[in-house]
Amino acid sequence: MHLFLKYWFASASLIVGLNGCTSLPAHHEKSLYDRLGGGPVIASIVDDFLRQLHTDPLLQSSFGHTDMTKFRQLLIQQLCYATDGGCIYQGPAMPDARAGPGVQPAQFNAWLHDMASALDANCAGLREKNEVLGILFAMEYQIVAKTD
Numbered sequence: 001m002h003l004f005l006k007y008w009f010a011s012a013s014l015i016v017g018l019n020g021c022t023s024l025p026a027h028h029e030k031s032l033y034d035r036l037g038g039g040p041v042i043a044s045i046v047d048d049f050l051r052q053l054h055t056d057p058l059l060q061s062s063f064g065h066t067d068m069t070k071f072r073q074l075l076i077q078q079l080c081y082a083t084d085g086g087c088i089y090q091g092p093a094m095p096d097a098r099a100g101p102g103v104q105p106a107q108f109n110a111w112l113h114d115m116a117s118a119l120d121a122n123c124a125g126l127r128e129k130n131e132v133l134g135i136l137f138a139m140e141y142q143i144v145a146k147t148d
């Protein structure tokens with residue numbers, strides 16, 4: 001093979017983006033959990049998400065009385081379960097997992113937006129980001145208040 005082509009293939013196999021994130025070639029046999037980076041990265045995504053939640057004008061007021069240690073643990077567990085990481089989610093089912101009046105659509109959008117930022121901050125690939133957001137979006141009917 002021509003030396004230039006060899007060099008091109010070698011560099012294309014490991015691309016470091018401008019944001020410093022490393023994207024590895026897709027391994028289709030790996031779970032979404034593993035592709036995200038496993039337990040430590042899931043925990044870091046949840047921590048970044050919670051930092052955003054605390055300053056989000058649409059969300060912060062709903063969590064004034066929440067035990068954040070337990071909440072964090074359940075979010076990590078739920079994300080691990082939903083991404084095929086082999087965890088068992090031990091919290092309440094989503095329709096019961098909220099206090100006070102029903103969740104509004106704008107709050108649900110804010111949740112997804114904050115989660116998207118947390119995924120970006122943890123170098124999730126575009127495919128992985130879309131998969132996580134798709135999983136969360138599919139929970140909308142269980143969480144958002146129905147007007148009829």
Ligand code: HEM
Nearest residue numbers: 062065066071074075091097098099103107108111136139
């Ligand atoms: C896909 C999106 C969402 C997921 C995966 C999710 C997940 C969870 C989980 C795992 C809990 C913990 C249950 C517990 O502590 O017993 C919880 C509680 C809660 N969620 Fe959600 N949630 C979502 C969307 C929302 C939205 C948009 C709101 C809007 C404000 C919301 C408000 C709450 C509240 C107020 C609680 C109760 C916290 C407490 O116990 O004090 N959730 N949610």
